[in-house]
Amino acid sequence: MQMTGNTILITGGTSGIGRALAEAFHDRGNRVIITGRRLSLLDEITTQRPGLVGMPLDLDDPNSLAQLASDVRTRFPDLNMLFANAGISKAEDMTSESWDASAARTVIDTNIVGVLRTTAAFLPLLKTRPNATIMATSSNLAFIPRADFPTYCASKAFLHSWLQSLRHQLRNIPVEVLELSPPYVQTELTGAHQASDPRAVPVSAYVAEVMHLLETGNHPRGEVLVERDRSRRSAEREGRYEEVFAAINPS
Template identity: 75%
Template sequence: MKMTGNTILVTGGTSGIGRALAEALHERGNRVIIAGRRQALLDQITADRPGLVGMPLDLNDAAALSRLAADVRLRFPELNVLVANAGISQPEDMTADNWDVTDAQAIVETNILGVLRLTAALLPVLKGRTNATIIATSSNLAFVPRADFPTYCASKAFLHSWLQSLRHQLRNIPVEVLELAPPYVQTELTGTQQASDPRAMPVDAYVAEVMQLLERKDHPRGEVLVERDRARRWAERDGRYDSTFAGMNPG
């Protein structure tokens, strides 16, 4: 990925990893568009950081996605980088008498179908650009799941597999396909308590390490793995899967 002079769209760009990535990329001389569901946050962020562009987007709203794609083609035909970062998470207790698939369906809609729909909408634009890149955010939990977040972990495992196929199919276009697989990071993905959890990696530290890896092009197989990612990523290969799973899922 070229690190400057791009036009970049970041979904889920109003908070957490998405916002930190958008700001870091903007600081390196890129034109950055952030997309998110909360208009008030879009307005606040773009007012605080002149140069960022905000666009409303609910990935579960087909009409909203069509509007965004048309707006991007009209206003930013030079778009060459897509960061598909938006995602949601929710614990699920499948032993509960009242358990149903409502939360699971919402996670699949956003984390899986949202990424696929977004990619389908903007891939025709990206295929015509030089230095085109797609970056999608999966999770370290794609490799060893937390059993209390079953659909979230499975959605990220889906993305990990799907991105490999996308990367192979686009190898001669060319559009570079990269995967972020963050560890536990201080965001509000699972609630406000996560943002201050000392066990989680500070979001600024995570994004700073990601930017270093991108600058060095240190992402074998298209996987952008910070140091904290590596043990879980290779747990099965290294014969540590069972102990790692047990440590993450006591009892």
Template identity: 45%
Template sequence: MDITGNTIFIPGSTSGIGLALALAFQERGNQVIVGGRRTAELERIAAAHPGLDTVRIDTADPASIAAAAAEVLDRHPDLNALIAMAGIMRAEDWRRPEGFLASAEATVTTNVLGPIRLIGAFVEHFQTRPDATIMTVSSGLAFTPLRATPSYNASKAAIHMLSESLRLQLEGTSVRVVELVPPSVRTELMPGHSEDPHALPLDEYVAEVMGLVESQPDAKEIQVERVKFLRYGEARGDYDQVVAALNGNERANR
């Protein structure tokens, strides 16, 4: 993916990694469209950051995705990049059905069906562009499970394999599939997570991501150093130790 000169739609970018990436891409000369559910928050972001466009979208709602896609393409027919950022992460207790079922269903709807529907809304258009990028967002937890979040882990593993498969299907077209693989980052993805001393500071994470995008324009996965501990445990042969470290509240993201 080129670092500049794109028109990028980022659903789920009113806070956290999504908003930080939106601002970083804008600073590098890209037209960025921020997507989110809360109209007031979108208005605040647009006022604070002139030049950013905003579109209301609920990625758990197929009709909202379809309407937002039509709005984005009407206003930005040169759109050539999608970063499917929206996601939820919830602790679950699978020992009791009432402890996980509603959360699991919501997680799959947002984290798996949301990106699938988003890609479905734009993939035909992207194939008409000379150079286009679909960026999916998985997680280090797609490769090493966190005990507390079974559905989140599974949803991100699904996104990893979806990315791998789409890359094969779109080979020979103008569309690249790039997978962003975050480690634990200090955001409000879960309560208290923004204060986690073991998580990577948001500004450090985004700076490293942008450096990788610039230096590795043909990368299939964007992996900061911190996530490789989780990403490659099985390949290194220390998977069991990585799982134990992550779930023993040790410093796993080293």
């Protein structure tokens, strides 16, 4: 993966990890396009950082992705990198009498169907470009779930498996497929409290380590794992799965 001279589209690029990655790649001389639902926020971000491009995308609107893909092909035909980063997380209490599948459906629509639709929209263009990359944001909870976020964790496990298949199918096409699997990071994914939780990794520190891994090509099997993720990734293989599961899901 080359780190400069790219045209990069980052979905979910208006906050958290997506925004920090957008700024880091922009600092390295790339043309970076971020998407989001709120035009006012896109305008605010691009005003603060001249050269960054904001384009609207609402995955709940069936026409929005098609419009974005058309606009990108027209304005940025040299697009060679897609970071499918948009995602949501919702806690679910399946012991509750009021529990139903509505929260799960919302998570699946965004975290799974949204990534698949976004990839399908831009893959034909990416396959024509040199040095093309697709990266999707999974989670280290894909490997061992946190049980109070069951569908979120399962959605990331789906992406982990699906990206392996995509990588294999594209093995003879020059499109690199990467999986970004963050730990617990100071974003607002689960609410405002997470952004200031001292147990979470600061966004800047996480993205700095990710950029170093990308620069050095240190992502075996296409998995971009920072150091603190690797123990959880290997827990099942090393016979520590039950121990780690119990630690993150206390009785």
